[in-house]
Amino acid sequence: MKLTVDAVVFSYIENQLKVLLIKRAFDPCKGQLALAGGYVQEDETTEQAVLRKLKDETGVNLDYLEQLYTFSDVERDPRGRIVTVAYYGLIAPIKTEFTLNKHASDIGWYDVNDIFSYDLAFDHMKIINYALDRLRNKIQYEPIGFDLLPQYFTMTELWMLYCEILNNEIDRRNFIKKFKKFDLLKQVPFKNSTGNKGRKAQLYEFDEEKYLVAKREGFNFDI
Amino acid sequence: MKLTVDAVVFSYIENQLKVLLIKRAFDPCKGQLALAGGYVQEDETTEQAVLRKLKDETGVNLDYLEQLYTFSDVERDPRGRIVTVAYYGLIAPIKTEFTLNKHASDIGWYDVNDIFSYDLAFDHMKIINYALDRLRNKIQYEPIGFDLLPQYFTMTELWMLYCEILNNEIDRRNFIKKFKKFDLLKQVPFKNSTGNKGRKAQLYEFDEEKYLVAKREGFNFDI
DNA sequence: TCAAAAGTGTTCCGAATACACCCATGA
DNA sequence: TCATGGGTGTATTCGGAACACTTTTGA
Secondary structure, eight states, rough: EEEEEEEEEEEETTEEEEEEEEEEESSSSSSEEEEEEEEEETTTTTHHHHHEEEEEEEHHOSSSSEEEEEEETTTTTSSSSEEEEEEEEEEOOOOOOOOOOTTTTEEEEEETTTGGGSSSSSTTTHHHHHHHHHHHTTTSOOGGGGGGGOOBBBBHHHHHHHHHTTTTTOOOHHHHHHHHHHHHHEEEHHHHHHHSSSEEEEEEEEOOHHHHHHHHHHOOOOO | OEEEEEEEEEEEEEEEEEEEEEESSSSSSSSSEEEEEOOOOOTTTTHHHHHHHHHHHTTTSSSEEEEEEEOOTSSTTTOOOEEEEEEEOOOOOOOOOOOTTEEEEEEEEEETTTTGOOOOOOTHHHHHHHHHHHHHHHTSSSSSSSSOOOOOHHHHHHHHHHHHHHHSOOOHHHHHHHHHHOOOOOEEEEEOOOSSSSEEEEEEEEEEEHHHHHHHTTOOOOO
């Protein structure tokens, strides 16, 4: 019985929800896209293992990490009996410098709307779908969406993120009204100028402290 | 690296939420209360392992089973590096016949409101608390409460179950009104007579079929 | 006829929804 | 001055919360 970890890492790049995949350099499944992951060592928790493997295999540092599910189908790995503890992580769209290592011939961000047409290694498609379900649920009742955005963002960007992930049409005005009533955002004293059209937008920052205090007093984040 | 499973089994007996614990017959933690569980075999999934161990160690058959979380602290088991996949299960309060086996010197139902004063083996207290959190959340948006009740139950019993688990005062009238509007219950053509006081109560049965149809059409169970 | 539990209805309030116009900016 | 995207307000509707009386039953 061997134990591995796998990580479904999401980011939000160019208004699209992306997932981090590596191209496997070795068999089994050589050449196929796969999640980052690997064996758990004797002296580390599964969470530590995920962070270590991500660092080793891709060089990324997460803003959020959560255990997803443990997959234990007997036939899930051709190398033998391998149980995997899957995690999902979120990362702001900073310029991610990938450090290729021997296990991966390529590393990249793939649009989640496209991955269904790819041929993923092992049961990794199943794991990604599980992660997507969890993300879509969780983003509605925990303020984790901010971990997919840069530190400073506009209301429209926040709104577009939610539209993209929940893939439905949310009324922009109602969404912003609701979010402002939550009172979890700090205005920052400058505005953005992405694109050179139209009015400049106010930038905001998530106020983690405020959220924790509000939560302790019974506030429930709920979109 | 060894892999085990542990099961937090709940039932609802005498208007109290109970958890199934065994008294360990051997070291480590001999004599302490613990969850049912054990090693995962090479040719079975973790879910199959839980069901097998529950059958072996206690003889109970679950009405509901769900994976909870995988616990992997390096020091969580004195026997060495053991990662455990925890599950929680629900079972209706039928007369459960326990089959004692060599691993357990005793098996019993313990009120969840009392277990905090007991000395549980390993990190099993942590696991039970995790399961309680999950149950309290999930019962509010999936109709799993019925798996803690007998096939036929009264509205008042259903209401009391929710009050007990969510330990807060829910308005009885609003609760019943809401549940009736869901239209997920079948009236059965007889009434109960528990106790010999007061008006007899209509008995109901959960209509799983109706729920699945409604769910497919977009219905969301939500207390 | 009384005590105990079951069963039911109405009002009120707040949140969600639907919906449209004005503002700031740079070309 | 115009096109583009940012920012705000109101009316309506629906569901949740608060709340009290009548009915059935057995002793």
